[in-house]
Amino acid sequence: MARTVAGLPAGTRLTDHISLGMLTASVPIETVHAVLAQTGRASQRERDLPAHVMVYYAIALALYADVSTREVLRCLLEGLRWLGDPASAPEPAGKSGISQARTRLGAAPLEALYRAVVEPVAAEGTPGAWYRGWRVMSLDGTTLDVGDTAANRRAFGRPASTRGAYATGAFPQVRLVGLLETGTHVLCGAQLGAYRTGEVTLAATVVPHLTGDMLCLADRGFLGFGLWRQAAATGAALVWRAKASMLLPVLERYGDGSYRSALRWNSHCRSRDRTPIPVRVITYTLPGVPGAATTYRFVTSILEPARAPATELAMLYHERWEIETAFDEFKTHLKGAQRVLRSKTPELVRQEAWGLLLAHFAIHALMHEAALGALPRARDPDTLSFTHALRVTRRTLPHLAAIPPSGPAARASGHPARTPRRAGQPRPGPRRAARRQTQDE
Numbered sequence: 001m002a003r004t005v006a007g008l009p010a011g012t013r014l015t016d017h018i019s020l021g022m023l024t025a026s027v028p029i030e031t032v033h034a035v036l037a038q039t040g041r042a043s044q045r046e047r048d049l050p051a052h053v054m055v056y057y058a059i060a061l062a063l064y065a066d067v068s069t070r071e072v073l074r075c076l077l078e079g080l081r082w083l084g085d086p087a088s089a090p091e092p093a094g095k096s097g098i099s100q101a102r103t104r105l106g107a108a109p110l111e112a113l114y115r116a117v118v119e120p121v122a123a124e125g126t127p128g129a130w131y132r133g134w135r136v137m138s139l140d141g142t143t144l145d146v147g148d149t150a151a152n153r154r155a156f157g158r159p160a161s162t163r164g165a166y167a168t169g170a171f172p173q174v175r176l177v178g179l180l181e182t183g184t185h186v187l188c189g190a191q192l193g194a195y196r197t198g199e200v201t202l203a204a205t206v207v208p209h210l211t212g213d214m215l216c217l218a219d220r221g222f223l224g225f226g227l228w229r230q231a232a233a234t235g236a237a238l239v240w241r242a243k244a245s246m247l248l249p250v251l252e253r254y255g256d257g258s259y260r261s262a263l264r265w266n267s268h269c270r271s272r273d274r275t276p277i278p279v280r281v282i283t284y285t286l287p288g289v290p291g292a293a294t295t296y297r298f299v300t301s302i303l304e305p306a307r308a309p310a311t312e313l314a315m316l317y318h319e320r321w322e323i324e325t326a327f328d329e330f331k332t333h334l335k336g337a338q339r340v341l342r343s344k345t346p347e348l349v350r351q352e353a354w355g356l357l358l359a360h361f362a363i364h365a366l367m368h369e370a371a372l373g374a375l376p377r378a379r380d381p382d383t384l385s386f387t388h389a390l391r392v393t394r395r396t397l398p399h400l401a402a403i404p405p406s407g408p409a410a411r412a413s414g415h416p417a418r419t420p421r422r423a424g425q426p427r428p429g430p431r432r433a434a435r436r437q438t439q440d441e
Contacts, residue, residue, distance in 0.1 A: 023059055026362035027117055032056070035112040041105055048093055049073075049101035051109070058102065058110055058351055062359035063394060065336045069098050099348075107347050110354035118188050118361045120181040121368050128380035129183025131316055132308065134215035134237055138323040139206065139222060141177035141199040144331065145340040146349045148172065155346035157196040171340050174349060177202035178357075179209055179216070182322040184368045184381045185329065186361055192353055200227060210236035217320040223299065225269045229277060238301040239313055241320075248281050248299065256310040258282045260303065278303060282310045322382070329386045330360050363389050 032052050036042040043050040049057075060072050073093065093101070120137075122129035129135060143159070146152050148171050158168040177199055178190030189209030191202045203222055210216055212235030220241040231238055242248060252260040261281045265274035279299040286292040298317055302308040335341070335356060343349045364381070367389050371381040 023056055023359075023362055026365045027056070027059065027113065027358060031116055032109075032113060035109050035116055039106075039108045039112050041109045049097065051105055054101050054105045055109055055113065057098075058105070058355035059358045059362070061342070061352060062334060062356040063390075065334070065339060065342070069095055069342070073098055102348055102351065103345075105351065107350035107354060110351050110358065114190070114354050114357055114361075118186065118190075118357065120184070120188060121186055121365055122181055122183050123372065125378055126183055126368065126372065126381065127378060128382055129181065131215055131312075133213070135213055136182045136316070136319055137210070137214050137216045137236075138180045138182050138320045139177075139203060139216055139218040140180070140320070140323045140327075141175060141202065142327045142331065143173040143175050143195060144335070144353060145171040146174055147340055147342065147344045149344045151345050152349060156194045156349070159195055174341075174353060175199065175202060176353070177206050179206060180323040180326050182217070182319045185322065185326045185364050185386070186368075187323075187326055187330070187357060188361075190357055192350055200224065203227060204230060207231040208234065210234040212236060215239060215316075217317060219320065225263050225265050225277070226271045228263055228279075229271055229273065232277070232301050237308075239298055239317055240300075241296070241298040241317070242281070244295075244297070248279075248297075250281075254280070254305045254310075256305045258305060258310040261299070263299070280305075282313055284310070284314045326360075330356065333387050333390055334360055334363075363393055366393070 029052065032055050033042070036051050036055070041051050043052075057073060061069065064072055070093075120135060122135060124130075146156060152172045156172040156174050158172050161168050173195040175193045175195055175197055176190060177193075178187045180187050189206050191205045193202050200222060204227060207216075207227065207230055210231060214234075215237040216231060216239070218238070218240040220243045223240045223242050223246070228238065228240070248261040248263075250259045250261065254260070258280050260278065262276040262278055264276050265271065279301060280303050281297065281299050283295060283297045285295055296314070296317075298313075300308065300313060302313075331337075341349055341352050343352045363386065367384050367386070368381050370389075371379045371384055
């Protein structure tokens, strides 16, 4: 049976569901033009789909992942109503024109834009974002299913499968590693790589984004001599869980139950500096908690117990799970559960992934602003619902004056924008099917 293009119910317009004004508030048009010039992707001539519009379009794709690419573009073209007659808004380009415009743009501008605008947003008064003057961050990784094409399989690879020795997963996957500001769920410093690239390898390019006012939490898979030394060199405080098999000899006992130890170089380390790294080790249990490990053990670079008592760090470590919640927001609610990225080429997969990260940031920046403005006092951003914020974002469309589709020159000259070529109207279809690829890209 033929598959129809995904659309919205009759009488419903995508402009009722997507807030692009929120995007221009978090991702200023001036910054977009700057990164386009920096990456050499600025439009050199007037186009139906100029580069700066396609940047916002790539982010908008993330906000309504189960709608066809043409319907998302229709929302952007509503900006023409700001230029004059409400009846003058043109029909959007067809999916071929959209794909060509996305290909011209590529992934580099979206990555550069992410680097330029996404950063921790917690202020001094943000509840739940700080511990004893440190901004609490978490380091972890996840994967995203991408379209099952030959190019994607070569670029990213597939996970192994339990169905047989030579079996693989249903879809290729792209790996993502990043730092999360636990108090606001802003995911910053992210890196993308192929599935075959390990989390620790990508983490080595993420930890340089740590700063001296941060405290970084991480799971046991990241603790190693080389990565620890690299992360500690940033000046950030580290609290990372250790594997049960890791040897951490007791060198000195402290009054709070922790002890001094050292991380030592081994044959798996690439660091030329083999000097042992002093650390403090904290061990604790969670009696009466179903499913809890027998013993938890983590190491910290905070060597003085008075600066961070063992009991407080044990309680703080469980904030690391906030990054798992953020990944759930990212993969289940924003992208959609059991849905693969719609792009069919590696370059557009990366573009789409950076667009997802930018959309996630824009929503959480809005949530943080709302939490700080709550009355009678500021609220912890964690207490706000991401799904509710996402629904509000989708159904609200403020003015689009910041991004007229033909660029700033069109309005300055007083001439109307060129009308993109017309294409057939999309037919309404089922909202979404079981986990599979979309056919509109």
